[in-house]
Amino acid sequence: MFRALILLFAFTAATRAVEKKPNFIFVIADDHRWDAMGAVQKEHGEKARYPWFETPSMDRLAAEGVRFRNAFITHSICSPGRAGFLTGQYTHANGVMDNGTPFPIDSVTHATLLRDAGYQTAYFGKWHMGNQRERPGFQHAASFVDQGTYQDCPVLVNGVRTPTKGWIDDVSTDFAIDWIKQNHAKPFSVVLGFKSPHNKRGGPGLPERIRNLYEGKTTRRTPNCDLAAVYHPPLTEADKGKERGLSANAVHLDYLRHIKGIDENLGRLLDALDDLKLAEDTVVVYSSDNGYYLGERGLGDKRALYEEGLRIPFIVRYPRLFPKGKLVDEMVINQDLAPTFLDLAGLPAHPGMHGTSFKDLALGNKPANWRTSFLTYYRKELGDTPTCHGIRTDNAKLIFYPKNPEWTEVYDLKNDPYELTRLPADGPLATSLKAELDKQMKAVGFKP
Structure with a gap:
C-alpha cells in the first residue's frame, strides 16, 4: 500500500510538471553577429577572429541549454527581422519589409496568442518599427521610440514618456527584472530588446565600466575581407589589406565592448530568475535581429545575403525539459520562435505562420521533414545593397x-x-x- 502511494505521488508530480505552463523570455540584441560569442570563438580555435573575447553569461546559457549553430535571419535588416520573430511569418506576409514601417497593430503574434491564453505579456527596451509608440500584443511596455539613445534615453512606460538615467541596456534590464519580480505569480511572456551593439557605438555610447576594455587587443582578418561585394567594383591589388567598411580594429573593439555590456545584463537577468526560483520553468532565448559585417567584402552593415549578414546567435534554455550543453546543427530561422513558444505553452501555431517549432530538435529528435533550405531576401532601402x-x-x-x-x-x-x-x-x-x-x-x- 505504501509503495503504491509513493508511485501515485510520483506519477501525479510528473503529470503536473508536464502540465505546468512555462514562462518565456526572449532577449534580442541589435546587430549581433553569430560568431561574436565566447563559446563560438573557443570552438573556432586557430581560426577564431577574436579568440580572447569572452561572454560568460551567453556561454552559461549555452552550457545550461541548447545552442543552435546554424541559425539565420531570413530578411537581414532590423525591423523585418524583429517582425519575423514576433509573427512567425516572412516579412512579405506580415507587412514589415523595411525599417520605416510600423508593426501592424492587428498582427497575430506569439504575444497576442499567449496573452489570449492567460499569459501576462510585457515588452522592454528596443522595439524599432519606424517611430511606432504602440507595442501590439503586450499588456505592459517600457520601451523607447525608434533608435533611442545610449545614454539617459527617454522611455515610454505604457505610453507615458519617462526620463531615465544611465546606459539604456542597463535601464531596460532593470525595467524587465523589476516587472518580473512583481508579476511572476502568473505565467508571463517577456521580450527584452537591447540597443547594443547597433551603431553610434563606443565612447560615450558605452557605460564607463567597459569603455576601455580590450585596449591593446587585435582582431583577425578573414579571407573575404579582400573581396568586393558583387555589386561593387572589384578590388585592385593596391586595395587589398586596406581598411574598408568596418574592417578597422578600433571599430571591432567597440562592437565587442557593447556585446560584453549586454552579456553582463543577460547575466543579471539569469541571476534574477535564480533568486526568484523561476529558472526551472522559464524558457530563455537569446538571439539577434540580424547578422553584421565587420569588413568582409568591404561591408559594414547587414542587408546583403552573404553569410555574415544572415547568421545569428541562437541559444535556448528550458531546464525542465531541454538538455544541457546540447549543440544542434540543423537550420533554424527567426520565424521558428513564435510556433516554438506556442508549442511549449501547449497551444497550436497560427495557420498563417511559416516557421516550425524547434522543440523536437532541442530534445534531440530531428523531425523527418525538417527543412534543408530556406528562402531569404532583401528589398533595397538605405545604402547601395x-x-x-x-x-x-x-x-x-x-x-x-x-x-x-x-x-x-x-x-x-x-x-x-x-x-x-x-x-x-x-x-x-x-x-x-x-x-x-x-x-x-x-x-x-x-x-x-
Whole structure:
C-alpha cells in the first residue's frame, strides 16, 4: 500500500510538471553577429577572429541549454527581422519589409496568442518599427521610440514618456527584472530588446565600466575581407589589406565592448530568475535581429545575403525539459520562435505562420521533414545593397539580383564557407538551387 502511494505521488508530480505552463523570455540584441560569442570563438580555435573575447553569461546559457549553430535571419535588416520573430511569418506576409514601417497593430503574434491564453505579456527596451509608440500584443511596455539613445534615453512606460538615467541596456534590464519580480505569480511572456551593439557605438555610447576594455587587443582578418561585394567594383591589388567598411580594429573593439555590456545584463537577468526560483520553468532565448559585417567584402552593415549578414546567435534554455550543453546543427530561422513558444505553452501555431517549432530538435529528435533550405531576401532601402533574393541550403547558396541577373552568385558553402569562389550561374549546382528557390518561393507565396 505504501509503495503504491509513493508511485501515485510520483506519477501525479510528473503529470503536473508536464502540465505546468512555462514562462518565456526572449532577449534580442541589435546587430549581433553569430560568431561574436565566447563559446563560438573557443570552438573556432586557430581560426577564431577574436579568440580572447569572452561572454560568460551567453556561454552559461549555452552550457545550461541548447545552442543552435546554424541559425539565420531570413530578411537581414532590423525591423523585418524583429517582425519575423514576433509573427512567425516572412516579412512579405506580415507587412514589415523595411525599417520605416510600423508593426501592424492587428498582427497575430506569439504575444497576442499567449496573452489570449492567460499569459501576462510585457515588452522592454528596443522595439524599432519606424517611430511606432504602440507595442501590439503586450499588456505592459517600457520601451523607447525608434533608435533611442545610449545614454539617459527617454522611455515610454505604457505610453507615458519617462526620463531615465544611465546606459539604456542597463535601464531596460532593470525595467524587465523589476516587472518580473512583481508579476511572476502568473505565467508571463517577456521580450527584452537591447540597443547594443547597433551603431553610434563606443565612447560615450558605452557605460564607463567597459569603455576601455580590450585596449591593446587585435582582431583577425578573414579571407573575404579582400573581396568586393558583387555589386561593387572589384578590388585592385593596391586595395587589398586596406581598411574598408568596418574592417578597422578600433571599430571591432567597440562592437565587442557593447556585446560584453549586454552579456553582463543577460547575466543579471539569469541571476534574477535564480533568486526568484523561476529558472526551472522559464524558457530563455537569446538571439539577434540580424547578422553584421565587420569588413568582409568591404561591408559594414547587414542587408546583403552573404553569410555574415544572415547568421545569428541562437541559444535556448528550458531546464525542465531541454538538455544541457546540447549543440544542434540543423537550420533554424527567426520565424521558428513564435510556433516554438506556442508549442511549449501547449497551444497550436497560427495557420498563417511559416516557421516550425524547434522543440523536437532541442530534445534531440530531428523531425523527418525538417527543412534543408530556406528562402531569404532583401528589398533595397538605405545604402547601395540592391534588391535581391536567394536560397540557402545546408551546404550551398544562390543569390539572384532581379535588375542585374548577371550578378547571380552561387556558392558551395561546404567547401567554401567564406564564399570566395563564385560558381557558374548555369552550372549543375545553380540549376538545382534555382529549382529549390522556386519551390520555396511558391511555398510561402513570395513574388519578387
